Amino acid sequence: MTTTARRRRAATSRAGAPVGFVLLAALAVGFLAIPLIGLLGRTPWGTLGAELATPRVLLALRLSLICSLGAVAVSVLLGVPLAFLLARVAFPGRNIVRALTTLPMVLPPVVGGVALLLAFGRRGLVGQWLDRAFGITLPFTTAGAILAEAFVAMPFLVITVEAGLRAMDRRFEDAAATLGAGRWLTFRRVTLPLIAPSLGAGIALCWARALGEFGATITFAGNLPGVTQTMPLAVYIALETDLEAAIALSLVLLVISLALLIALRDRWFPTA
Amino acid sequence: MSLAAELGLTLGELELEVELAVGTGELVVLLGPNGAGKTTLLRALAGLVPLRQGRVVLDGVVLDDVAAGEHVPTEQRPVGFVFQDYLLFPHLTALENVAFGLRARGLAKTEARHRAAAWLERVGLAAHTRSRPRALSGGQAQRVALARAMVSDPRLLLLDEPLAALDAATRTEVRRDLRRHLASFDGTRLLVTHDPLEAIALADRLVVLEAGHLTQTGTPAEVSAQPRSRYVAELVGVNLYRGLADGRSVRLPDGGAVVAADLNYGEVFAAIHPHAVALHRQPPEGTPRNVWSGTADTLEVIGDRVRIRVTGLVPIVAEVTPAAASELHLGDGGPVWATVKATEVTVYPA
Numbered sequence: 303m304t305t306t307a308r309r310r311r312a313a314t315s316r317a318g319a320p321v322g323f324v325l326l327a328a329l330a331v332g333f334l335a336i337p338l339i340g341l342l343g344r345t346p347w348g349t350l351g352a353e354l355a356t357p358r359v360l361l362a363l364r365l366s367l368i369c370s371l372g373a374v375a376v377s378v379l380l381g382v383p384l385a386f387l388l389a390r391v392a393f394p395g396r397n398i399v400r401a402l403t404t405l406p407m408v409l410p411p412v413v414g415g416v417a418l419l420l421a422f423g424r425r426g427l428v429g430q431w432l433d434r435a436f437g438i439t440l441p442f443t444t445a446g447a448i449l450a451e452a453f454v455a456m457p458f459l460v461i462t463v464e465a466g467l468r469a470m471d472r473r474f475e476d477a478a479a480t481l482g483a484g485r486w487l488t489f490r491r492v493t494l495p496l497i498a499p500s501l502g503a504g505i506a507l508c509w510a511r512a513l514g515e516f517g518a519t520i521t522f523a524g525n526l527p528g529v530t531q532t533m534p535l536a537v538y539i540a541l542e543t544d545l546e547a548a549i550a551l552s553l554v555l556l557v558i559s560l561a562l563l564i565a566l567r568d569r570w571f572p573t574a
Numbered sequence: 575m576s577l578a579a580e581l582g583l584t585l586g587e588l589e590l591e592v593e594l595a596v597g598t599g600e601l602v603v604l605l606g607p608n609g610a611g612k613t614t615l616l617r618a619l620a621g622l623v624p625l626r627q628g629r630v631v632l633d634g635v636v637l638d639d640v641a642a643g644e645h646v647p648t649e650q651r652p653v654g655f656v657f658q659d660y661l662l663f664p665h666l667t668a669l670e671n672v673a674f675g676l677r678a679r680g681l682a683k684t685e686a687r688h689r690a691a692a693w694l695e696r697v698g699l700a701a702h703t704r705s706r707p708r709a710l711s712g713g714q715a716q717r718v719a720l721a722r723a724m725v726s727d728p729r730l731l732l733l734d735e736p737l738a739a740l741d742a743a744t745r746t747e748v749r750r751d752l753r754r755h756l757a758s759f760d761g762t763r764l765l766v767t768h769d770p771l772e773a774i775a776l777a778d779r780l781v782v783l784e785a786g787h788l789t790q791t792g793t794p795a796e797v798s799a800q801p802r803s804r805y806v807a808e809l810v811g812v813n814l815y816r817g818l819a820d821g822r823s824v825r826l827p828d829g830g831a832v833v834a835a836d837l838n839y840g841e842v843f844a845a846i847h848p849h850a851v852a853l854h855r856q857p858p859e860g861t862p863r864n865v866w867s868g869t870a871d872t873l874e875v876i877g878d879r880v881r882i883r884v885t886g887l888v889p890i891v892a893e894v895t896p897a898a899a900s901e902l903h904l905g906d907g908g909p910v911w912a913t914v915k916a917t918e919v920t921v922y923p924a
Contacts, residue, residue, distance in 0.1 A: 474661055476648070477661040478674070479621075479622065479647075480648055480655040482649050483674070483678040484678075492663060495663075495665040496665065
């Protein structure tokens with residue numbers, strides 16, 4: 303064997319992977335892909351339009367849109383200022399607040415639902431006061447479903463926007479200040495446009511999470527068709543009564559997820 | 575009316591202690607090595623960095639007075655700032671960038687755009703009003719930044735390395751334009767650079783900042799004639815020694831001595847131009863007043879001259895012709911003797 307050939311073989315073997323890894327990795331890909339193929343295989347393509355047009359499915363679709371967009375609105379309104387404070391103001395206990403903010407990402411959603419019930423339920427910490435003072439009840443209402451989705455989805459927006467604010471060149475804000483812009487004007491006209499990609503990604507992630515929310519919603523808001531029965535809940539119920547409707551709804555959620563993935567691909571998978 | 579600043583601040587490793595006065599209509603260039611605190615000083619004057627102590631007064635208006643607890647926030651200071659890399663807002667057009675300050679200060683939209691357009695025309699960018707910063711060349715971006723800083727008639731114009739981001743070819747041209755625009759500005763001007771050429775080309779007065787402290791101030795001619803620090807001496811290319819004069823002799827702290835033609839007493843600087851230094855391979859005969867032995871160290875070709883660094887008790891840089899350098903085999907290193915006539919030594923008080 304010549305020296306070059308030996309060297310080349312050494313180079314390829316170092317760049318390659320243990321044989322076992324290739325096998326296990328192929329298994330992993332199959333494990334992730336086969337269920338999706340199964341879903342596509344069982345999809346009643348001929349009657350898909352009719353399935354999606356049934357009143358029950360349309361109701362769930364409409365409600366899911368309202369709730370998820372409502373949750374995004376709540377998350378943006380509260381989450382952007384929170385992200386700003388976390389990124390820019392060194393207040394005492396900042397790390398604790400950040401941990402608290404991200405907790406719903408790892409918390410089992412059903413636990414979130416129970417916690418929401420204890421806080422905003424009729425006899426809850428805040429709930430009883432809301433009920434007495436304003437006559438507002440949240441559990442088992444659409445507003446409650448929005449709340450449950452926002453609870454679970456907001457962290458995705460907060461951490462994405464915070465990362466954007468940290469990555470941004472703050473001297474642009476200095477430049478705005480030297481041009482006579484106060485803090486609010488600077489935020490609106492300089493900071494916000496500069497972090498627009500992060501905000502967009504945060505909104506997309508937040509929306510995707512809200513759209514798929516199941517555990518917290520069913521625990522806190524229940525499963526009332528047209529009121530709190532969003533798509534994931536409808537899928538779960540339909541699975542027992544009407545499999546074709548369940549598959550059709552699942553397909554819609556799958557398509558939305560894929561679309562989001564494609565929209566965010568530059569952010570997550572920069573072409574190497 | 576003018577700028578009077580006396581301030582101290584700490585920022586990371588940097589300790590800035592500066593007393594600075596700039597007259598109206600005067601263009602002061604702040605020169606110093608990287609990390610000296612030049613940018614920090616400008617940012618402090620703009621109110622972007624908090625002071626630990628001190629006072630900043632512009633045209634009789636107190637902008638900062640730590641002792642009295644006064645601080646005018648950046649957005650309320652009549653200050654224009656040209657940042658080193660311009661920091662044009664990437665999401666706005668050139669016109670919107672220039673109009674930004676006018677809008678922020680409450681001018682109506684049409685009026686702001688009108689004035690911004692007039693300024694862009696003034697800096698020769700009438701054709702680029704709708705361009706985004708990304709589409710502008712370095713020189714164009716610099717002119718937009720200048721227009722943006724000057725459009726709202728600030729009383730103090732701060733420019734941080736306005737030419738550093740440009741390539742050498744465009745720099746000369748942009749510098750000429752900058753000079754013209756700066757000349758048309760009637761407020762107080764302070765420009766920062768680490769490029770001595772730029773400093774000399776633009777400055778009415780030079781202020782040298784090193785490690786957070788001002789080490790020298792004067793006209794470019796004064797500063798280059800009598801450098802007061804190693805940094806300035808190296809910039810203008812002279813050998814600089816500091817020592818104790820007792821008549822014609824200046825005793826250096828490391829034990830050597832420099833002999834001058836005239837009488838001086840006390841702490842002094844002694845400056846020697848490299849071209850006044852002669853080098854020999856043998857101990858020289860005759861009567862030059864200064865003879866130092868040493869070792870030929872690094873060799874550098876500058877134009878049609880060769881610079882040799884000689885290490886020894888009195889380290890010195892000599893400048894000789896290439897012919898002399900090759901005749902003496904200076905490239906080989908080895909022992910040399912450097913001689914300087916007493917009349918070639920400039921001595922001035924430290």
